[in-house]
Amino acid sequence: MTTLTATRRRPKRPQRPRRAKGGARRVAALARAELRLLVRNRTAMFTALALPIAMVGLLRMSGTGDDAAAGVGATMTAMMIGFVLLFVVYYNLVSAYVGRREELVLKRLRVGEASDAEILTGTALPSLILALVQTVLMTLGVAMTIGFDSPVNLLLVFVALVGGSIVFVLLAAASTAFTKNVETAQVSTLPVLMVCMPLSGMMFPLSQWPDAVADVARFLPLTPVVDLVNLGLSGVSVDGSVVDFAASFEAAMMPVAVLVAWIGVGVWAQRRWFRWEPRG
């Protein structure tokens, strides 16, 4: 989803539309192959199917129906988006990038016509599509079990999904620098997973941490995604106040700024540390 937006936006240089068109075609060819590999990878497919089923099961057990407090549906959705970004996007892609690197596929692709960005995007696209499908399915699950109040600002949810996807694709690429092979990805991804899960507000509100911890947690990569989803769906802002559509933009400025900063960090880290072939 992110990718299509990116490629569609590219013909800002109208004198070279063919290059952009070729870019979309190259990304599609790479994504098609990567999708085949994803479908043939049993572990990845199991996670892909088990995660939403487990989620919906969890919701059924905790489903509070009509008694649901304001914003519970939004909180649940934010949690699921957090899980999807961490496991389906981040963890899957660390494995995929490292796997292709160790098989010399990335090196091979780099002697062809695809650009570096196209190679990384094509490899990421199937996981992103899978993440989107899961998000939609699980959101439907929440809608049917808990239900939503009418959303405050869906644009912010969209920004959270797109921005979060870009950040975690880039963090996955950067994490390959300290991941020796596909097996060690299980360990090398732990720091990001273990820091983001408790410190993003996805599992419980950051207000349950001491203020000093919560203040630092605001600047972690997953926190602004969770904040924006909550804000967009229920209007609950970072400081706990409930805002309307107009005020939600102002409340979104800080999380969006953090998200943009992480995209900058991710691009820099990818350029600085990403290796295209195994260490010799």
Place this chain on the structure above:
Amino acid sequence: MPDVIEVTDLRRSYTGGFEAVSGVTFTVRRGELFALLGTNGAGKTSTLEVIEGLTVPSGGTVRVLGHDPYVDRAAVRPRTGVMLQAGGFPSDLTVGETAAMWAGTLSAPRPVDEALDMVGLAGRGDVTVKQLSGGERRRLDLALALLGRPEVLFLDEPTTGLDPESRRDTWRLVRDLLRDGTTVLLTTHYLDEAEELADRLAIMHRGRIVRTGTVADIVATQPSTITFDRPDPTSSPPLPELPGALVVDDSQDVVIHTDMLQRSLTELLEWARDHGVELHGLSARSASLEQAFLAVAAEHEPRTPQTEEVPA
């Protein structure tokens, strides 16, 4: 017409300081096959990877079709085809899926079936890459390199791991491509491959080019050799002086290295006739590429005492 590939004083160092390529200069003309020949570790692949545009050189310049292959990647890649030393294919894709993926990234690919047919993999399209033999993987790699109808083809040890018949087939394919005007830069450690295919070649040793030219040029740097069984010293006079020749006389054979094969041989035969000496096991031959190649290695190694040469 400018040269298709121009390499000037190319250097490549790895992290840790090891310099794999130490100032290499050569050009490849349009339509010729240029071979980089050398032992393992001579710096052939390190050189080729820079020319392919995979990495920046630590010194010197590379131009491919007039462009910097790393910086102007988008301009160069649609016109080049690369066969890496080790193929990079996802092992869970089939041959056909791999080729289709690659074709999808190219501007003007040939049909996938045509490319697979060229390398003799027609009918293997449904086999997964992990089930292929080493030789079949090399041929799949070659098929991908040919998919984009390249003007310039880079082949890094293209026949390593192939059976003799597949090697011949590959050579035939490369010759067909040359006839159609493709320019080829090839690395190999097979001397017969270079002799068979190369218009010009460079012998690399420890990151440097130590010989360059046509096969004939390089062979001409080496002396020709005359050998015969050592005549019985009690019944025959001492060997004649042979100008420009080095005579090695051990207990069994006499070996004469000469830059003037015809003259040395004539004098030797006249001496034999005049003294009535029968030269058993006589042979005379021009130098070979192998001899030139081994001489390069020998002259750059510290001398080992076991090969002592005794002038006659």
